[in-house]
Amino acid sequence: MRGKGKELILNGKSYKQLFESLYPQLCVFAYKYLSDLDLAKDVVQEVFVKVWEDKITFHSENHTTGFFYKAVKNKCLNYLKSKQYRVTERYELANLEAYETGQFYMSEVLVIETKTVIDKAISKLPEKAAQVIRLSIEDYTNNEIADQLSISINTVKDHKKVAYRKLRGFLGFLNMS
Template sequence: MKEGKKEPTLKDYNTLFKSLYPQLCVFAYKYLDDLEASKDIVQEVFIKVWEDKTAFQDEDHTAGYFYKAVRNKCLNHLKSKRPALKVMGIIYTNLAYDTGPSFYQERNLTTSLNYFLSHFLIIGV
């Protein structure tokens, strides 16, 4: 937790959970196409935030943090479960048509795919 921010209470987390959980599950489902796995991943992110006593500057930072954390957990899940090309296709589809917060819509699709290719695919195999 950063200095100057009060530690969130259980009530704060409960409010946050109620407001973000449904939309984060839908967001995760776009990546995973598996409702139960989507719910599990979103719940894991909330648990991690609770355990780390993470404090946020404001509501925009909070939502952005959760969306990014859920996205990363989904990609890690896909990476461990599916062939790399299938993952790349899902990323391409979601980045092109994502209806989440504007920071996802503004992301350059080519840059994202190049990053994925350079970091997750083993060339020459």
């Protein structure tokens, strides 16, 4: 993105970087509304295409992320309100009203963004430590992790110790106390 005054303008390279960084989490976000992954992907792609075609400029990088979340939310809600959806799917007005609340929107954005930050931090760990932590997050026991990775239980514990120490360093900014 290049700045022009206070505005950020997307060029081909910055647009591609933005797409690659936001697309996965926006698809997860859209899926929370639509419960259909292919449809969620289509919605997110449509939003990116519209931004590119309309040459939308942004006030800041934070504004950019917020804009895309809000645009995806609105596109999902428009789909859920559409006649096509009501005819082809079970239309539940109560769910739609819950989806339109700011609380639902903010909680979903927070969960997805936090997961993205944690995934990036885990990817910075040594390979075995990252594997151990990912399995641990999936509720594998130390014994199951040891069996899965063909390592001893003590090695699992050592990898966890190293991973937790490094993750505390990577994610220290999340500490709200």
